[in-house]
Amino acid sequence: MNPNTGGNSADASEKTLWSELLPYEFKKRLAKCPVVYVPLGLCEPHGQVSAFGLDTIKAEWLCQQTARIVGGIVAPSLGYHIHESGYHARWLEETVGEENPHMTSVPPAVLLYFFLYQLRAFVNAGFKMVVVITGHSGGNQEDLRRLANLFMTYIPIRVWVKSDPELVEGIYMGDHAGKYELSQLMYIRPDLVDMNARILEEVPLSGGRLALGSDADEASPEWGKQIMDACLSQLCTVVSQIDEETVSKALPKISYSMIETIWSEFIQSSATWVTANPWQKQQEVSPNSQWKPYEHYKA
Numbered sequence: 001m002n003p004n005t006g007g008n009s010a011d012a013s014e015k016t017l018w019s020e021l022l023p024y025e026f027k028k029r030l031a032k033c034p035v036v037y038v039p040l041g042l043c044e045p046h047g048q049v050s051a052f053g054l055d056t057i058k059a060e061w062l063c064q065q066t067a068r069i070v071g072g073i074v075a076p077s078l079g080y081h082i083h084e085s086g087y088h089a090r091w092l093e094e095t096v097g098e099e100n101p102h103m104t105s106v107p108p109a110v111l112l113y114f115f116l117y118q119l120r121a122f123v124n125a126g127f128k129m130v131v132v133i134t135g136h137s138g139g140n141q142e143d144l145r146r147l148a149n150l151f152m153t154y155i156p157i158r159v160w161v162k163s164d165p166e167l168v169e170g171i172y173m174g175d176h177a178g179k180y181e182l183s184q185l186m187y188i189r190p191d192l193v194d195m196n197a198r199i200l201e202e203v204p205l206s207g208g209r210l211a212l213g214s215d216a217d218e219a220s221p222e223w224g225k226q227i228m229d230a231c232l233s234q235l236c237t238v239v240s241q242i243d244e245e246t247v248s249k250a251l252p253k254i255s256y257s258m259i260e261t262i263w264s265e266f267i268q269s270s271a272t273w274v275t276a277n278p279w280q281k282q283q284e285v286s287p288n289s290q291w292k293p294y295e296h297y298k299a
């Protein structure tokens with residue numbers, strides 16, 4: 001089985017990645033379906049047993065599969081994301097402690113500012129709908145949505161942001177490196193999961209448990225297939241419902257200065273971003289924790 005296509009019936013040889021398309025191929029796909037997909041994730045520990053890029057890899061899989069089935073083009077992935085700040089800090093204290101998590105995290109304002117320029121690039125390249133799938137979730141996707149909503153008040157493009165657990169809300173429960181996530185990776189990239197590596201949890205300097213979910217041992221590729229198929233089906237439904245008005249809308253080219261205007265408005269609310277603060281009833285980060293400096297964030 002080609003690990004990049006899973007077991008789905010979509011044509012595995014069909015190119016969907018922007019980076020791999022020739023100009024005439026790009027124009028053809030764009031004319032057929034002016035949707036761009038953005039896979040978002042980061043490298044962060046998912047226990048000793050799984051690859052760091054789980055979040056990015058599942059988002060890439062969903063975007064590529066959907067583009068093959070419904071059409072559209074998959075933008076280069078973004079493998080850097082918001083972690084550490086606000087509510088993440090206490091969570092990291094509890095699940096990672098003083099170990100080095102070897103993460104590709106960036107501050108909220110860095111990610112969000114870059115996201116805004118990504119949206120500019122998509123509009124200017126000719127897309128009429130942006131579908132953002134983030135494999136990293138738990139609250140941070142809300143800030144992306146807020147910014148996308150503000151962007152849409154300036155530019156009448158459709159920007160749709162979801163995490164993969166939100167695609168299957170009420171059916172499957174998302175988690176971190178537990179039965180849900182490990183099953184997903186076992187299905188799409190079985191070569192990147194090694195359950196035997198759990199023995200390293202007890203080995204000094206290995207990093208310990210590294211945020212492994214409590215039900216990780218229940219993960220299976222069969223469960224992962226069910227989850228990924230359900231996510232994929234929901235995503236295909238949403239994208240295939242793109243309406244004629246969205247497709248035919250003429251959008252203006254966006255300059256740097258317009259993005260700076262939107263950003264200067266958005267950054268004023270940085271103290272209320274979801275990723276800027278702990279959850280209301282969340283326990284405080286311990287004074288000596290390596291995560292203490294990130295508990296309260298302001299851009």
Ligand SMILES: [Zn+2]
Binds near residue numbers: 046055135176181
């Ligand atoms: Zn994850």
